[in-house]
Structure formats: structure tokens, C-alpha cells
Amino acid sequence: MVRIPPQVIDEIARKTDIVTLIGQYVTLKPRGRECIGLSPFTQEKTPSFYVNPEKGVYHCFSSGKGGSVFTFLMEVEKLSFVEAAEQLAERAGVEIPKGPEDPASRERDSLRELYNRVTGSFRHLFRESGAAASARAYLSGRKISAEIQERFAIGYAPADPWWLFSFLRKKQYSAEFLAKTGLFSANTDTRRGDQVRALFVNRLMFPIHDARGDVIAFGGRRLSDLGPKYLNSPETLLFHKGSTLYGLFHALPQMRKTRRVYLAEGYMDVIALHQAGVENSVAPLGTAFTASQAGLLRRYVDTVILLFDSDAAGVRATRVAAEIIEEAGLRCEVCTLGAEVPNGPPAAAGESDLRTGDRKPKDPAEILEQLGPQELQNAAACTITVYDYLLSQSLLGVDAMTASGREFVLRELFPYISRVRSAVARDSYLEAVADRLGMDRIAVREDFFQQGKPEPKPAVERKQETTSIDLFLMLATVVNREFFPFVRRTITMEELRDSRARDIFVALEECYRKEEESIELLLSRIEDTDTARLVTEKLSSGEFSENAERAVRDGVYRVKERSLLEQQKRLDSLLRRAGETANGVEQLLHEKMVLDREVLKLRVLLDDRTAE
Known part of the structure; x- marks a missing residue:
């Protein structure tokens, strides 16, 4: 694989008009400094897809996706970075040097x-x-x-x-x-x-x-x-086992077409499903389903249908996978196969059917072998919601009329409900389980929010927590990169407490030293994907465009003030201890006097800016 030099990536980005590129896939309309359109990643009626031509970035508020011209082409065409860069270079008339491979x-x-x-x-x-x-x-x-x-x-x-x-x-x-x-x-x-x-x-x-x-x-x-x-x-x-799925290559055409995927348990299950014509089927690789695998599926589908074995291990795997899928922002359904469900057959999978004496098939491979491809196709078409599946499983062998039985059911359901991103769906599930168990709705809600887990936030509103002054400063700086030289002269990375702010500072510092202007190179240096997504959101939204210099300077002064005050406290503590021994007091007093002057000077600057 060819390694593309950073300066070539910069040149490709400069010569590619992001509005023209994205306009080939999305109808964009100007709105102030940005362009807006319907998301190419989700089905929506109200536009939430923003493109900022000045910064060369886009952000989709309905899916949380965002990035540069490279990222967009990778997303919509499912390309690797090198493939996307090669296509964009050809369009822009930029030659990618064929240097030695690493x-x-x-x-x-x-x-x-x-x-x-x-x-x-x-x-x-x-x-x-x-x-x-x-x-x-x-x-x-x-x-x-x-x-x-x-x-x-x-x-x-x-x-x-x-x-x-x-x-x-x-x-x-x-x-x-x-x-x-x-x-x-x-x-x-x-x-x-x-x-x-x-x-x-x-x-x-x-x-x-x-x-x-x-x-x-x-x-x-x-x-x-x-x-x-x-x-x-x-x-x-x-x-890498935890980020690979068996059958993905063969399932991709139908996954893209239907925006749905069946997640089975193993190789033979996937092959059996393809044999039955259910070609959008994949499986983990002998391990539990992972968040990385959910992220991989999210690139291609909106809905994941769990099709695990209907034995006890399969039920546990379904519960765990459903929680991961919900956290990934994907819709989740369950294909029950032979498991007991409301109004379903009384015999559990893997047990004998008393009417026929035959062992009931418990997975797709066994259904294909014993009943044929049409029966497997019919079984795969019968799905229920994860909530209904988990409720039915938690009620098996439990007396829901007793206090202990009700408590058990709630304990089984709450972990899944806590991961549901939609507040409307969460409330519906809590009301439904309260009604099913004959309990007071308010009492169930109180129990839910007292279980020690914070209420999850919708994907598009993930960052509603209070933004730290550190993160505020670095987001304002990344939107207005011309002020970064001032920031790096005035504060150090160590003075930033927020790890997200430090990630942005390091990325900006590396780009500054290498004289790289590309948004793509900047984003590639931000290790945390959520932080990178937040950066694209701010770049696309036009936030921090007004009064940019004041926002950056105020942020720098606040961070610096906090750092100086912390140093003051440290010196006061050292002086108290030194006073007991009379060692080094004079040097510490001199340091404190210098520090006090710096704090006073900084506060005057802050007061002057506040009065403006």
C-alpha cells in the first residue's frame, strides 16, 4: 500500500471543492456561510447535513458523522483512505508519487x-x-x-x-x-x-x-x-478478530441494498443462511460480539437482526449483543428461531417435541439441514423487538405476581433499556413493563433512574454536558487556527485538564510544526473518535466564527489564571511547611511575589475584556 505524503494530501484537499464533491450525492442549499441538505447516511425529512466550504468540512447531525472530502468519499463509496485519495487526486489533477512502501x-x-x-x-x-x-x-x-x-x-x-x-x-x-x-x-x-x-x-x-x-x-x-x-x-x-466479521464481503451487496443485516453465531450458520437466500448474513469469529464490530456494521446498515442459537448461551449472547448494538445507535431486532416467545410454541429449542419425538433445531444450520431452505427463510423473516424478546425471556419460570419476581424482571430489562438512545423509546419501554407487571409507572421510572446508571443521551445530542473551559478554548482554536500560535506561546498542554482538549492541542501542534493545513491530517491526529466528531461538528456549524479572537483570548486567560492560582496554592503550602524549619523561605517568598504579580496582571486583562 502506498503511503501518501502529507503535503500531497494537503494539495488534494486544497484543490477539491467540498461543495462540488458532496453536491454530486446531496442536494445542497446555501444557508449563511454553510450549505445544508438531507443526510446521505440516514432517512430524514428535515435537513441536518451541514457543509462548511471555508473550512472544507461536513457534519451530519442526524448520524454524528463528519469530516473532510476524504472522509466523505470513504463513507459514501466505502473506500479505504488511499482509494479515496487516489480518486480525489485524479479529479484534482494531483499526482501521487510512487515512493517506497514502508x-x-x-x-x-x-x-x-x-x-x-x-x-x-x-x-x-x-x-x-x-x-x-x-x-x-x-x-x-x-x-x-x-x-x-x-x-x-x-x-x-x-x-x-x-x-x-x-x-x-x-x-x-x-x-x-x-x-x-x-x-x-x-x-x-x-x-x-x-x-x-x-x-x-x-x-x-x-x-x-x-x-x-x-x-x-x-x-x-x-x-x-x-x-x-x-x-x-x-x-x-x-x-484482528474483534473487528472482523465472517461473511461480510459476501453479504455487502444485500446489506447496502436493504440496510439490514442478520448477525448469526458461526460459520455454518452464515453459510446456511446464504444457502437459503438470506444473503445479508454475517457472524462474529468465535468470540462475543464487540463494539468495534458494531461500528463496522454501522457503515453499511441501519438495522441488525440477531439470529443466535436459542439455547441458554444463545440467549445470553443475544442480550449482550443487543446492548452493544443499541449503544452503537443501530436499530435491533431478534429472530427467535426455536426460543419461547409470547404466544409461541411451548417446546424450547434443543428439546424434544412431544408430538413428533424429533429434536427441535436450535440454529440456522440445523433448520436448513432438518427442514430445508424455505423453512429457514421463513424463520428468518419472523422477527420481534429486542424489548419483547428480553421481556419474554425474563418471564420464563418467574412468578411475576410476586415482589421478587417483578424485581427480577426489572433487573433483567433495565441494562438494555438504559442503553436505548431514544428518550421516547425508553419511556415507552418503562411504561410497557410497568403495565405488564401491574406496577405503578412512576415507581418503575424511579427504580430505573436509581440503578446507578446515568440516563443515556441521544446520539446527536451526545455532548450536552457542560463544556469545560479547556475544551471551549481548544474548539474555538481549532475553528480559528490562525490563533494557535498565540495559544501555544501562552499556555502549555500540561495546563489543560480536559483530555479531549489535550488531544486537540497535540494534533494542532503537530500540524503547526509540519506546516500542514489539511483538515484530514488534523482529524487523523486526534486519537479519540468522539473528539474528532465534535471538531467536525464545530467546524461545520459556524460556531466560534463571531468574535473569534475574543473567544480564544478569554479561554487562554481563564486557563492561565487557573494554572497560576494552583501554583499559588502550592507555594502557600510550601511556605507553611518551610516556616516550621526556616529552610528556603526567602526563595519561596520571592517566587510567590513574582507569581502574585502575574496573577494580578492577568486579572487586570480579564477585567478590561469584561468591561468591553
């Missing part, structure tokens, strides 16, 4: 090439090798067609643990490089001479693709009684 980029490219080659080899073995007969029989028994097997490039890792190392060494891969690929055991006791044992042995292989379609890791299901049932690649430069 070592990490070269290694990532080499890993991609290797994983794609190994995928082809495993696939060939699956189709042609007699040793893979059990792998082919397994998929056939699970009712997975040859077409779906090909689409997902399902393969076979041979039973010979030394085959892969020998095969790749013959292809001129170095032993040092292969040791970092995640394809071989890290246990030095498993070596045979200079050969290293493969991680995946006698397994059905599921390639894990990134959003571009490159294979970045593998999952393997055992075909014998040896080892864990499923095994995933370890983390590498390419692969």
Missing part, C-alpha cells in the same frame, strides 16, 4: 498474497483430494450446495501436519516470514528438524475475507476427535 505495508501485501494462494490450495485439495472425502460428505450432509461451497471458497487442510510448510518453502517463502503468518504452530516443541507444524490439520477450512474480498485469516472445523471443534487464525498485521 515495511509494514509490504508485509501486509505479502500476507494477502500468501493467504489468497493458500486459499486456492486448500480449495483444490477439497475438490480433488481423496483425503477430503469426509469434508465433502460433511457439507453435503449439512445441505450446502456446490455453488455456495465455491462462493465461500471452502477448503480442506490435509492431515499431514508438515505438508503446508514444505509446500510453501518450495514456493520460495522464507521460514522467518512463514513464522509470522499465523498458519503454523507457535509451539517450538512441535518442530521436526527445520519444519514447523501447521496450525490447521485435517480440518474443513473457512477463508475469512475483508470487505474488499481479500483473505486475511482462516477458521477451521475439525474432522476428527482431535483438538477444539473450531479453530481460528491468531491475530496478525491483517487480522
Whole structure:
């Protein structure tokens, strides 16, 4: 991957008119210094999407997204930064130099090439090798067609643990490089001479693709009684388990089209759903669903439908995932499969149906195998709200007429309700559960807000807490960057208490020293995504445009005054202790006198500005 020099990024940004670019996707109308239009990220009727041509930024108040020309193109076209930069450079007539790649980029490219080659080899073995007969029989028994097997490039890792190392060494891969690929055991006791044992042995292989379609890791299901049932690649430069989803590449077309995604539990569930025509289906990778994975889904969809196993572990996973999805600002529904729900069948999944004697299928793969693709498609179409699902689960085996039963139900529901961003939805849920349990609505609300968790704020109103003087100063400065030299001369980063303000100060300092003007480079240096989002919001809204110099100077003086007063307190404390020993009193008195003069001078400045 090419590393684009900062000065080239600056040039691309300068030569790209943000209004012209975004105007190709959004109808914009001038409003004062900004342009406004309907959000391209959400369905809205009242415009909340602002573009500031002077600053070269946009901010969508309905989704919280914002950034530069690069960020916008990455969002709407789902491109990497380099891909977006290359497109914008071509439009702007800017040439991106083909300089040397950094070592990490070269290694990532080499890993991609290797994983794609190994995928082809495993696939060939699956189709042609007699040793893979059990792998082919397994998929056939699970009712997975040859077409779906090909689409997902399902393969076979041979039973010979030394085959892969020998095969790749013959292809001129170095032993040092292969040791970092995640394809071989890290246990030095498993070596045979200079050969290293493969991680995946006698397994059905599921390639894990990134959003571009490159294979970045593998999952393997055992075909014998040896080892864990499923095994995933370890983390590498390419692969981070908690931020990757199985099936994402194959699901993206339908995800973009429907703005919905089914989140299943594992590889075979995803493949079964695709076999049944439910092609907007993905799964975590053998671990609990994470906030990072929710953020990944948020780029493509508005609604997540949870389709976990209907056993006890699946119910717990559904509860946890629903809370994460709500916090990510996504709509969440649940597909119940065989779980007990209001007015649903009496038999729980995984138990025998007394009428037929058959074991009830508990996951998509079992439904496909036992009942066929149409039944799985029908099951996937039946969804309920997370609230209804959690309420039904909390009522199972509980006497809701007793005080302890009611308390149990509320304790089960409150964590989810506390993460719902919409105040209207929260109130509706609290009223509904109060009515369902025959309790006083006010009492339920009081219990909810006394549970020790603050009431969550809607996504677009996230920053309604009181803004610290530090953050006020740095937001005013980032909107009016011409005043940053004055800020950095007058205060230090250490004098800022608010970590968000310090992040902005550091980003501005790095841009100042490197003479970088691009908003994109500035935002890339702000580590906290919420802080970066707040910066784009202020840049787009036109806030701090009026009386900018006064806002910055007042902020600087307030921060400086606080710092000097803290130093005064420290010196007073030292003087009290020194007075007891008479050591160093004269030096401390001199320091205090100098400090007192500085505080007095600063207060005169503040009083003069207040009187203006």
C-alpha cells in the first residue's frame, strides 16, 4: 500500500471543492456561510447535513458523522483512505508519487498474497483430494450446495501436519516470514528438524475475507476427535478478530441494498443462511460480539437482526449483543428461531417435541439441514423487538405476581433499556413493563433512574454536558487556527485538564510544526473518535466564527489564571511547611511575589475584556 505524503494530501484537499464533491450525492442549499441538505447516511425529512466550504468540512447531525472530502468519499463509496485519495487526486489533477512502501505495508501485501494462494490450495485439495472425502460428505450432509461451497471458497487442510510448510518453502517463502503468518504452530516443541507444524490439520477450512474480498485469516472445523471443534487464525498485521466479521464481503451487496443485516453465531450458520437466500448474513469469529464490530456494521446498515442459537448461551449472547448494538445507535431486532416467545410454541429449542419425538433445531444450520431452505427463510423473516424478546425471556419460570419476581424482571430489562438512545423509546419501554407487571409507572421510572446508571443521551445530542473551559478554548482554536500560535506561546498542554482538549492541542501542534493545513491530517491526529466528531461538528456549524479572537483570548486567560492560582496554592503550602524549619523561605517568598504579580496582571486583562 502506498503511503501518501502529507503535503500531497494537503494539495488534494486544497484543490477539491467540498461543495462540488458532496453536491454530486446531496442536494445542497446555501444557508449563511454553510450549505445544508438531507443526510446521505440516514432517512430524514428535515435537513441536518451541514457543509462548511471555508473550512472544507461536513457534519451530519442526524448520524454524528463528519469530516473532510476524504472522509466523505470513504463513507459514501466505502473506500479505504488511499482509494479515496487516489480518486480525489485524479479529479484534482494531483499526482501521487510512487515512493517506497514502508515495511509494514509490504508485509501486509505479502500476507494477502500468501493467504489468497493458500486459499486456492486448500480449495483444490477439497475438490480433488481423496483425503477430503469426509469434508465433502460433511457439507453435503449439512445441505450446502456446490455453488455456495465455491462462493465461500471452502477448503480442506490435509492431515499431514508438515505438508503446508514444505509446500510453501518450495514456493520460495522464507521460514522467518512463514513464522509470522499465523498458519503454523507457535509451539517450538512441535518442530521436526527445520519444519514447523501447521496450525490447521485435517480440518474443513473457512477463508475469512475483508470487505474488499481479500483473505486475511482462516477458521477451521475439525474432522476428527482431535483438538477444539473450531479453530481460528491468531491475530496478525491483517487480522484482528474483534473487528472482523465472517461473511461480510459476501453479504455487502444485500446489506447496502436493504440496510439490514442478520448477525448469526458461526460459520455454518452464515453459510446456511446464504444457502437459503438470506444473503445479508454475517457472524462474529468465535468470540462475543464487540463494539468495534458494531461500528463496522454501522457503515453499511441501519438495522441488525440477531439470529443466535436459542439455547441458554444463545440467549445470553443475544442480550449482550443487543446492548452493544443499541449503544452503537443501530436499530435491533431478534429472530427467535426455536426460543419461547409470547404466544409461541411451548417446546424450547434443543428439546424434544412431544408430538413428533424429533429434536427441535436450535440454529440456522440445523433448520436448513432438518427442514430445508424455505423453512429457514421463513424463520428468518419472523422477527420481534429486542424489548419483547428480553421481556419474554425474563418471564420464563418467574412468578411475576410476586415482589421478587417483578424485581427480577426489572433487573433483567433495565441494562438494555438504559442503553436505548431514544428518550421516547425508553419511556415507552418503562411504561410497557410497568403495565405488564401491574406496577405503578412512576415507581418503575424511579427504580430505573436509581440503578446507578446515568440516563443515556441521544446520539446527536451526545455532548450536552457542560463544556469545560479547556475544551471551549481548544474548539474555538481549532475553528480559528490562525490563533494557535498565540495559544501555544501562552499556555502549555500540561495546563489543560480536559483530555479531549489535550488531544486537540497535540494534533494542532503537530500540524503547526509540519506546516500542514489539511483538515484530514488534523482529524487523523486526534486519537479519540468522539473528539474528532465534535471538531467536525464545530467546524461545520459556524460556531466560534463571531468574535473569534475574543473567544480564544478569554479561554487562554481563564486557563492561565487557573494554572497560576494552583501554583499559588502550592507555594502557600510550601511556605507553611518551610516556616516550621526556616529552610528556603526567602526563595519561596520571592517566587510567590513574582507569581502574585502575574496573577494580578492577568486579572487586570480579564477585567478590561469584561468591561468591553
